């Protein structure tokens with residue numbers, strides 16, 4: 001609960017950032033840490049609001065007032081235990097979560113909400129630095145074997161929970177290292193990859209086996225997995241990128257964000273050369289798509305030394321205030337300005353790319369856009385309409401398509417006869433996360449579609465409970481919103 005008068009005494013304060021001109025010289029994280037008294041004051045702002053709506057704002061059901069109170073009292077080890085009782089990887093969410101909890105914070109009704117995400121990050125970083133996060137292998141092993149396909153946050157959370165239940169867990173990952181989009185999507189300046197490695201070491205010490213470079217469906221068939229394991233969790237993410245099928249889309253220089261970003265993360269990880277090197281250096285770059293992926297393309301292009309970076313968003317510019325119709329405690333669609341946006345990109349809204357232009361050698365040289373408006377008719381989805389006379393030509397040698405993902409790959413699902421919806425999300429309801437094939441479960445973006453890290457961890461944990469129950473008839477693993485505070 002924090003200090004009873006804390007919210008009256010202390011203003012909200014979060015970590016600041018290194019100046020732009022300094023931070024764009026490297027791929028390191030650039031937050032400036034806060035000191036302990038400042039963090040305690042922030043924990044103290046959590047008031048005794050009675051019904052902590054932040055609990056339900058957080059997809060993990062994190063016990064936020066309890067860890068805030070522990071931080072305010074300087075009981076960091078207790079705070080770490082409370083935090084880990086609902087979240088396997090607070091070091092990921094503490095850096096990268098959009099913090100729907102803060103939008104649901106009661107203090108946020110008429111004041112700045114409690115800095116929940118930053119407190120979370122500082123709890124887990126304190127815990128790592130003090131050596132409190134150590135392997136906790138299960139005391140007893142069952143005779144059950146579980147395969148987890150995909151090592152993103154959903155797969156990692158499922159694996160850790162199932163291993164804790166005593167099952168022998170193997171994680172299959174087709175990339176060369178585990179982590180999913182945490183490693184090969186999100187740039188190092190948002191989260192350095194030693195943060196993943198540090199946690200993976202704990203998972204390995206707990207007994208989880210990682211088999212990387214294995215493409216399930218190709219190197220091992222779905223049937224083989226089914227025969228070799230008692231249960232399978234599919235957590236392969238939503239990997240099908242949305243295309244922009246307009247004239248010139250096959251020109252050299254029109255590149256999918258998810259070709260550009262993973263390559264750069266590998267470059268930062270020490271890979272020296274690539275068959276198709278994609279660099280923004282010295283180019284006028286247009287990033288098409290205004291979400292997290294687009295923002296990551298901006299920060300990366302600026303670090304490459306792009307001449308200019310423009311960012312196009314087809315939707316109108318939102319307000320920074322809560323829009324009408326999205327009242328507290330719901331998640332509002334506000335205008336989000338990321339640290340990358342502030343590093344030198346120019347943003348354009350209600351703009352649609354109509355055509356890419358190229359030279360005789362097939363290289364991208366520019367593009368044509370027009371302004372659009374969204375026509376709202378009651379009872380119908382808003383319709384996109386071009387505004388006549390707004391065509392504009394832009395110089396551009398690199399266009400990065402950050403248009404999101406349309407669904408998941410169906411190879412394993414097809415091999416096993418698993419049903420998916422018309423967006424190729426695997427069908428498995430929240431009732432038990434099991435597909436139509438007994439013993440095969442699904443979690444994360446592969447089940448719910450493109451989403452967030454916090455949801456992936458939540459789904460991995462929930463699915464693990466149901467896998468354990470399927471295997472053993474009952475489960476002592478925690479379910480969201482159930483279970484007691486850890487004894488500390």
Ligand SMILES: Cc1cc2nc3c(=O)[nH]c(=O)nc-3n(C[C@H](O)[C@H](O)[C@H](O)COP(=O)(O)OP(=O)(O)OC[C@H]3O[C@@H](n4cnc5c(N)ncnc54)[C@H](O)[C@@H]3O)c2cc1C
Pocket residue numbers: 096097098149150151152153154155172173174175179180181182185186214215216217235236237238239261292293296409412443444445446450451452453454456
């Ligand atoms: C560029 C980018 C930035 C983002 N930034 C944020 C952010 O700041 N905050 C946030 O909350 N969310 C962010 N997201 C979304 C977030 O990363 C995802 O929602 C989350 O990673 C989904 O987790 P997952 O475990 O379901 O899948 P993923 O992280 O996609 O992991 C799936 C894994 O499965 C593997 N795989 C797939 N098929 C197979 C197979 N057949 N055999 C073996 N392995 C397989 C893949 O290689 C991958 O490693 C971002 C996404 C992108 C693309």
Ligand code: SF4
Pocket residue numbers: 057058059060061062064087093094097098099100101102116117120454
């Ligand atoms: S995981 Fe995200 S939503 Fe949950 S408490 Fe942390 S910042 Fe808030």
